[in-house]
Amino acid sequence: MTHSWKLPVIGICVTVSADPSVKISKDVRRTFGFRDLQPGALLKAAVRTQGQLGVTIKVIRVVSVRKEALSKMEHNHEYGQQEAAREGYPHLSGKEFVNCFCKKYKVVPSTPVTRIEFTDV
Known part of the structure; x- marks a missing residue:
């Protein structure tokens, strides 16, 4: 059995209670790094606020x-809309999500990112 305190942490930007019974409203995260991550791996989902340490909300x-390149979400409207919603932003189009992501991380749409799909344990 893997102990949760030994698991790597991934930041999940969501607005939820710290109550473990609350379902995370997203199941995809785009990020940099995590190159060696494999399907089946367990991670601690942590919510971070500015100036605070991450609070683990669940495994x-x-x-x-x-x-994949971020631009994939811009060029395929349906895919972009679905992926923005899966990232937790159902009100954004794929293009709007990419614009926000690029502005936050100072990258361009052709930048390859790591797309991680996950589920609750």
């Missing part, structure tokens, strides 16, 4: 990991 299991 999640990786379903899939792949590299």
Whole structure:
């Protein structure tokens, strides 16, 4: 059995209670790094606020990991809309999500990122 305090942490930007019975409203996270992450891996989902340490809200299991350019969400409208919603932003189009992501991380849409799909454990 893997002890949760030994698991790697991934920041999950969500607005939820710290109550473990609350379901995370997203199941995809785009990030940099995590190159060696494999499906089936367990991670601690942590919510971080500015100036504070991350608060672990639950353990999640990786379903899939792949590299893809952000621009894929811009060029395929339906895919972009679905992925923005899965990232926790159902009110944004794929293009709007990419614009926000690029502005926050100071990258361009052709930048490859790691797309991590996960589920609750």
